Amino acid sequence: MRAETGPGPGKSRRFQLTRDTARPEGGGRAAPGDAPAPARQWPLLAVLGVTGLGLLLVAFDVFRVGTLLVGLAMLGGAALRWALPSVGMLAVRSRFTDMLTYGGLGLAIVLLTLMAQPHAWVKIPLLEDVLHFTV
Template sequence: MRRAVTRPPLYVRRPFLAGLLRQLPLLAVLGVVGAGLLMVGVGHWRQGLAVVGAALVGAGLLRAVLPVRRVGFLAVRSRPVDVVLMAGTGLLLTVLALLIPAG
């Protein structure tokens, strides 16, 4: 009978890769925020701020559904506080950006 060969976990075999994979939610949020800020920079400030707000709402949703070992640096405080602050700030930013009258 063959014995099963157990491999060490990824964080032991490749710690850099494991750390990078753990930060994928944060990198995704930062990518969307960067795209929104680029839109603000080229003159589409209303749409850009709406994209940044949507990224923050998405960060709140990711924080709400992902386990602590997968969420990386999106976990700063307790889960309820993180979700309320990120999603609330994103919603408020989006609403304010869309409500300001175009000049």
């Protein structure tokens, strides 16, 4: 029995349950349907592979290079989302939202990595002031 919306005699005020959700823009397969599953999701696997490599480097005490790889993986995800019409499961929301999220997180991780102490590779006075103010 389906719940009806709106007030009235014998009708429930509950919202109607969602029957189907729209796929994200670009959420189709990145390779033909007859390709094996990993080949259909190569954009997501590429981003996850680089991120995993970066986390592995962080675990082996190569902090700066590892976190730089994680940030570059996020920026690469934003670039893939922008350039490719179908990116498989890398598409989560609309193209704009995905690019903004991946790009913003990637840029933040890269900037924080370049400013990490000791011996920062980049010094940005405004960001240093914000960091010292918050800590």
